[in-house]
Amino acid sequence: MTFSAVIVAAGASLRAGPGVPKPWRDLGGRPVLDWSARALAAAGVRQLVVVTTADRIGAAQALLSGLPGLVVVEGGATRSLSVRAGLAALDGPPEEPVLVHDAARPFLSGEVIGRVLDALATADGALAALPVADSLRRGEDHVTGSVDREGLWRAQTPQAFRRHALVRAFDAWSGPEPTDEAAVMTATGARIALVRGDPRLFKLTWTEDFEMAESLARPAREVRMGQGIDAHRWGPGDGVWLCGVRIPHDAALVGHSDADAGLHALTDALLGAIGEGDIGQHFPPTDPRWKAEPSATFLAHAGALVGARGGRILSLDLTLVCERPKVAPHREAMRASVAAILGIDPGRVSIKATTTEGMGYTGRQEGLLAQALAAVELPAA
The missing domain is CATH 3.30.1330.50 (2-C-methyl-D-erythritol 2,4-cyclodiphosphate synthase)
Incomplete structure (x- = not known):
């Protein structure tokens, strides 16, 4: 199955502490962005669009030079605007599957890519996810209640959709900033499949996340x-x-x-x-x-x-x-x-x-x- 992909790498990375934005931090000797881009290339992506900040476009082109159908574009002020900019840069058939992936999830595997693409055969979209395993509590500085974790999932990326359907869903969206593309598609009544994600596909958010990622990046x-x-x-x-x-x-x-x-x-x-x-x-x-x-x-x-x-x-x-x-x-x-x-x-x-x-x-x-x-x-x- 041919597919295209959009990697979102335009965030400010405010929660990750001082330093360059997350996609450009060193992980195992290469930038975080490089990990998922090359995983998508190895999986056979036809066209790869990387959405980044204006000052990083040249760096992204140099870093990923030679990858299939590489296009680098400037992102927007929000994640959804960045995704829309990436979708607008894609060519090919409107019904072609497109994967949307966060650059801050570097440990992307071919197995996960295959699972979300396969799920499109019977669903309007698919997202990699893991069932919530921990007990959930409400509260600020003390516990005020519990949350039933039955049926709750931790959403990951990549998320897969037919390109024309995702573009139409964004055009119809009128709510607040969506958390992800699955939320935009669900608002149109689309059926989104949950497929097995990967614990290693966690999002680099806090400073301590990079310490754990570095241990995973080291070869066995x-x-x-x-x-x-x-x-x-x-x-x-x-x-x-x-x-x-x-x-x-x-x-x-x-x-x-x-x-x-x-x-x-x-x-x-x-x-x-x-x-x-x-x-x-x-x-x-x-x-x-x-x-x-x-x-x-x-x-x-x-x-x-x-x-x-x-x-x-x-x-x-x-x-x-x-x-x-x-x-x-x-x-x-x-x-x-x-x-x-x-x-x-x-x-x-x-x-x-x-x-x-x-x-x-x-x-x-x-x-x-x-x-x-x-x-x-x-x-x-």
Whole structure:
């Protein structure tokens, strides 16, 4: 079914607090108006008319450039005058369905659009609505009575009508400013169907509404875990690199790079959390480019891959297993080093050390073992 749509975005937004009007406030990184306009475009709208204030016409045209049949017009002093201006800008068959939608209801879905359009097959109009679930009370600063909620609905938008019928209804309207188009049509005796709305299709009215909307605008996230293990043997030397910190010692760890087992384990933990293999795949030990390379390069690379996936590092937990050197005196410097390499808060980095009380290769001081866990938050798959 082809249809056109009018988005009303010309209000003053007085109740929403200081700042730009609601349709132009940022929501999830883009203006509120953009959300419903693109939802209508995705649903197959033939012509889209946006009604806004005179000073925002150019901005709306730039924001929504490329959307089907886009027309931007100036609104009136009231909502009904703005709707009428939008209807006047439409072309196409007079009987074509037209949806009227509030820009301040950004979370419009294709399912709701489909339901109101389908309802026109057996009704003169349709509006998305939800049954009132809360108990209702009368009063000002105290309760003076109750209201029976049976048969009461919370009207939402979009509301759907045949264009010529809605235009005629507005021409015949002689009452006070109507609350919505359904009220105008009902006054003509039209039958308006109630179809299931969406709780997420609430109207942004008060300042606190934007806080709730922002939480809905954020994409779904999930937490993934990764593990990293690395070990290097001891060899001749006078110091060891651990977590990007050089510690004076009577031996050195042997490896192709700087043999920083702590950073290697952390790198593998991050790569594991995002399913990107291991450090050897990204930095093969057979490649001469990585000879004596600071291991900070490897960890920074893993952190960048997390960022490229839209992720963030929640926490890192590293355990170093060795008899010597003592890690405790250098723990805070190590945490700061790891945090600086990855650009995260040091509070997200935990570094611990333990011994094996003389047992195994770490106990015999033949080598050092590092074990790491990483928790990463990523967009849900």
